[in-house]
Amino acid sequence: MEKTIGFIGAGNMAKAMIGGILQAKILPPEKVFLSNPHKEKLEAMKKEFGVQITLDNKEVAQRADILVLSVKPYLYSKVIQEIKDEIQQYTILVNIAAGVSIESIEQTFAKKVKVVRVMPNTPAQVGEAMSCVCVNKEVTKEELQEVMDIFHSFGEAEVIDENLMDVATGVSGSSPAYVYLFIEALADGAVLEGMPREKAYKLAAQAVLGSAKMVLESKEHPAKLKDQVCSSGGTTIEAVACLEKNYFRSTVIQAVQTATQKSKEMGKK
Ligand SMILES: NC(=O)C1=CN([C@@H]2O[C@H](COP(=O)(O)OP(=O)(O)OC[C@H]3O[C@@H](n4cnc5c(N)ncnc54)[C@H](O)[C@@H]3O)[C@@H](O)[C@H]2O)C=CC1
Numbered sequence: 712m713e714k715t716i717g718f719i720g721a722g723n724m725a726k727a728m729i730g731g732i733l734q735a736k737i738l739p740p741e742k743v744f745l746s747n748p749h750k751e752k753l754e755a756m757k758k759e760f761g762v763q764i765t766l767d768n769k770e771v772a773q774r775a776d777i778l779v780l781s782v783k784p785y786l787y788s789k790v791i792q793e794i795k796d797e798i799q800q801y802t803i804l805v806n807i808a809a810g811v812s813i814e815s816i817e818q819t820f821a822k823k824v825k826v827v828r829v830m831p832n833t834p835a836q837v838g839e840a841m842s843c844v845c846v847n848k849e850v851t852k853e854e855l856q857e858v859m860d861i862f863h864s865f866g867e868a869e870v871i872d873e874n875l876m877d878v879a880t881g882v883s884g885s886s887p888a889y890v891y892l893f894i895e896a897l898a899d900g901a902v903l904e905g906m907p908r909e910k911a912y913k914l915a916a917q918a919v920l921g922s923a924k925m926v927l928e929s930k931e932h933p934a935k936l937k938d939q940v941c942s943s944g945g946t947t948i949e950a951v952a953c954l955e956k957n958y959f960r961s962t963v964i965q966a967v968q969t970a971t972q973k974s975k976e977m978g979k980k
């Protein structure tokens with residue numbers, strides 16, 4: 712890719728995306744720019760990835776053709792005020808913040824600006840992200856394709872309507888955390904029954920990975936795949952009954968709803 716990419720904010724999501732981009736070799740580290748107020752954080756990222764670092768957000772805004780605002784949502788308007796005069800007509804601004812709408816960004820700029828809103832997730836770091844993408848009308852089809860190429864380089868990416876961004880946050884942006892809780896709990900159960908912890912994490916994580924792959928590749932309904940595991944009068948149905956009795960699915964449904972509502976609330980502020 713000819714373009715440069717910049718990240719303002721060197722936190723978890725920037726690290727995951729940079730890791731994914733460099734692993735996929737879609738851009739060399741010299742074309743990746745990164746700013747953050749903490750020198751140590753930047754130096755650690757330089758050491759790990761070889762990217763270009765600076766304490767100056769404006770410098771990244773000047774040098775990036777595609778500029779990812781990877782700061783917390785509440786810092787968006789402050790950072791935009793700081794960099795808005797550095798943005799070129801051709802700069803594509805990528806908004807990855809939970810609850811921050813395209814319209815609110817357009818209003819902060821008070822001039823025409825190309826905005827891509829994305830909800831990625833941290834498995835970007837290992838090339839297995841799920842990113843949901845929408846754009847404003849200033850972004851051309853070719854520019855959307857370039858942005859999609861970046862997000863496809865470290866996982867799956869899909870264009871969705873902006874009104875689905877809050878629920879996309881609930882079901883995929885936030886959900887790696889729920890899955891890690893599940894893996895941790897699976898492993899704790901195994902440790903309780905006497906398995907060494909490291910082995911328990913491996914077994915639990917591989918079971919989750921394999922099951923997810925089955926859903927994606929077989930295209931079967933998850934309930935059918937579940938039925939294939941549950942032998943009549945066997946071990947699994949005992950565990951499934953226990954999960955049902957303790958509101959497992961209902962709790963997960965409520966968790967997705969809660970994250971979605973929170974994203975909506977954040978958008979109203
Ligand atoms: N962590 C995740 O799984 C996901 C996060 N997001 C979004 O990504 C954005 C970043 O989230 P995280 O990386 O998790 O947060 P984080 O807290 O890990 O990273 C934010 C970084 O911004 C830096 N920062 C603070 N003030 C700054 C300023 N004025 N200029 C430049 N940098 C500044 C902080 O030092 C920190 O390194 C958020 O808007 C979040 O909603 C979206 C999808 C998933």
Ligand SMILES: O=C(O)[C@@H]1CCC=N1
Pocket residue numbers: 809880884885
């Ligand atoms: O917790 C958050 O607000 C961010 C957005 C999705 C994942 N992390």
